[in-house]
Amino acid sequence: MSNEILDRVISVIAQTQRIPRERIQADSTFQELNIDSLDGINILFALENEFNINIPDDAAQKISTVRDMAEGVARLLTAGTEATAATTPNAP
Amino acid sequence: MHPERRVVITGAGVISALGGDVRSFWESLAAGRPGICPIRGIEANGLRFRNGAEIRDYDPLLHFEEKQLNFLDRFAQLAVVAAREAVRDAGVSFAGRNCAVVTGSCVGGQNTMDDGFVDLYRKGLPRVNPLMIPKVMGNAGASQICLEFGITGPTYTISTACSSSNHAIGQAFWMVRSGLVDMALTGGSEAVFSYGFLKAWEAMRVVSPDTCRPFSKDRRGLILGEGGAMLVLETLDAARARGARIYAEIVGFGMSSDAHHITQPSPAGAAKAMAAALSDRGIAPEAVGYINAHGTGTLTNDVTETAAIRSVFGAHADRLVVSSTKSMHGHALGAAGAIEAVATALALRHGMLPPTANFTEPDPECDLDVAPNVARARRVECALSNSFAFGGLNAVLAFRAL
Numbered sequence: 351m352s353n354e355i356l357d358r359v360i361s362v363i364a365q366t367q368r369i370p371r372e373r374i375q376a377d378s379t380f381q382e383l384n385i386d387s388l389d390g391i392n393i394l395f396a397l398e399n400e401f402n403i404n405i406p407d408d409a410a411q412k413i414s415t416v417r418d419m420a421e422g423v424a425r426l427l428t429a430g431t432e433a434t435a436a437t438t439p440n441a442p
Numbered sequence: 443m444h445p446e447r448r449v450v451i452t453g454a455g456v457i458s459a460l461g462g463d464v465r466s467f468w469e470s471l472a473a474g475r476p477g478i479c480p481i482r483g484i485e486a487n488g489l490r491f492r493n494g495a496e497i498r499d500y501d502p503l504l505h506f507e508e509k510q511l512n513f514l515d516r517f518a519q520l521a522v523v524a525a526r527e528a529v530r531d532a533g534v535s536f537a538g539r540n541c542a543v544v545t546g547s548c549v550g551g552q553n554t555m556d557d558g559f560v561d562l563y564r565k566g567l568p569r570v571n572p573l574m575i576p577k578v579m580g581n582a583g584a585s586q587i588c589l590e591f592g593i594t595g596p597t598y599t600i601s602t603a604c605s606s607s608n609h610a611i612g613q614a615f616w617m618v619r620s621g622l623v624d625m626a627l628t629g630g631s632e633a634v635f636s637y638g639f640l641k642a643w644e645a646m647r648v649v650s651p652d653t654c655r656p657f658s659k660d661r662r663g664l665i666l667g668e669g670g671a672m673l674v675l676e677t678l679d680a681a682r683a684r685g686a687r688i689y690a691e692i693v694g695f696g697m698s699s700d701a702h703h704i705t706q707p708s709p710a711g712a713a714k715a716m717a718a719a720l721s722d723r724g725i726a727p728e729a730v731g732y733i734n735a736h737g738t739g740t741l742t743n744d745v746t747e748t749a750a751i752r753s754v755f756g757a758h759a760d761r762l763v764v765s766s767t768k769s770m771h772g773h774a775l776g777a778a779g780a781i782e783a784v785a786t787a788l789a790l791r792h793g794m795l796p797p798t799a800n801f802t803e804p805d806p807e808c809d810l811d812v813a814p815n816v817a818r819a820r821r822v823e824c825a826l827s828n829s830f831a832f833g834g835l836n837a838v839l840a841f842r843a844l
Contacts, residue, residue, distance in 0.1 A: 387705070387706055388705045391646060395645055
């Protein structure tokens with residue numbers, strides 16, 4: 351995974367979550383960043399637009415750090431098939 | 443106030459993926475036969491999911507004059523179709539009786555809005571149909587029911603997402619119980635299958651790519667459904683006086699707000715609403731034998747609901763049957779509570795508890811008796827029907843067999 355992808359993922363998270371970029375490290379967990387399930391879905395939406403990719407629902411549930419998310423994006427960009435990202439969706 | 447008035451269901455109507463009337467609905471529920479199929483009412487190729495619980499073989503022209511359809515969105519049609527069956531079923535007349543109409547809908551005439559905005563934004567047309575406003579309004583179904591039956595009592599529509607029609611039925615129940623009205627026609631309707639709305643659900647990442655498996659370990663989300671369901675409510679005395687057939691008594695209504703998160707459910711809020719439904723008329727938890735669960739089939743709902751049921755019922759939770767009929771008729775959002783109220787009333791009447799269909803594997807976090815795949819022949823005294831909405835708004839109805 352390139353640093354460029356990681357940088358762009360961090361930028362997307364900073365923008366959508368309205369938190370300073372400096373607070374977000376590759377190994378930051380979503381819990382540390384106070385990102386909940388709905389925030390996670392919103393970040394996925396922003397990443398899909400940023401990278402022009404479609405992130406499937408499956409496997410999106412096992413991701414818990416910024417690095418996991420960037421690696422998932424990188425895999426999608428190269429393979430174009432398999433995907434991972436973000437957090438567990440919740441619904442009543 | 444007439445605190446002693448008892449309220450019973452004397453008529454029911456339902457149109458859903460399980461068929462166009464109560465009879466076909468109950469046959470499917472009792473057989474554990476889902477109405478979930480590939481979506482065909484709209485082009486679904488651009489979606490990550492393929493399946494829905496659509497009403498099959500619905501021809502509006504069999505139910506309405508062509509001119510009438512000019513101002514009736516599908517959701518309003520479904521409300522009227524269900525209301526007609528309920529009124530016919532109850533064999534009731536509105537003459538000389540003050541009747542309320544309370545309906546629930548989450549998104550009203552969103553199909554009409556979707557079509558109108560395609561004209562405007564994509565086709566570049568300079569104007570939209572002037573009937574768009576009366577077609578889109580959430581109370582279109584309630585208003586049409588009043589027009590058709592000449593009902594002039596208190597009438598309104600409640601929109602609390604997936605709890606809408608439980609809130610509606612609860613309000614109607616309380617109005618009849620208090621003596622504010624003699625009777626009520628109440629329920630809900632929803633028509634979810636427009637491309638724009640389905641894309642919005644896709645983005646929420648809660649829709650299953652295959653089917654709806656509530657409480658099953660391999661569940662992958664909800665399946666959207668459409669439908670309408672209505673009940674005729676009147677007092678027990680009035681029903682007996684006219685020799686009406688009675689499905690069940692409504693014996694409690696409880697509401698709460700989670701005040702926790704806009705989409706993430708909380709066990710405490712769900713438990714509070716169930717406890718409120720029981721205490722409304724002092725029903726002992728041990729009198730309850732069946733719960734028609736909210737049971738959406740999402741990872742979070744089913745775990746949260748299990749925890750909430752355990753917190754309210756304690757050891758008695760292990761003696762309950764808790765099933766989700768959404769596994770068969772899908773999640774019809776603002777109509778869900780009404781469809782499930784009909785299912786619950788029928789379960790009490792027939793002594794047959796509908797199953798949770800599509801069940802494959804137990805989940806230790808959903809360790810209740812969910813009547814997997816096969817209906818349970820069991821007479822129970824009381825039953826609850828749960829609705830827990832996005833926005834954290836909960837509404838629970840309590841029923842008793844008569």
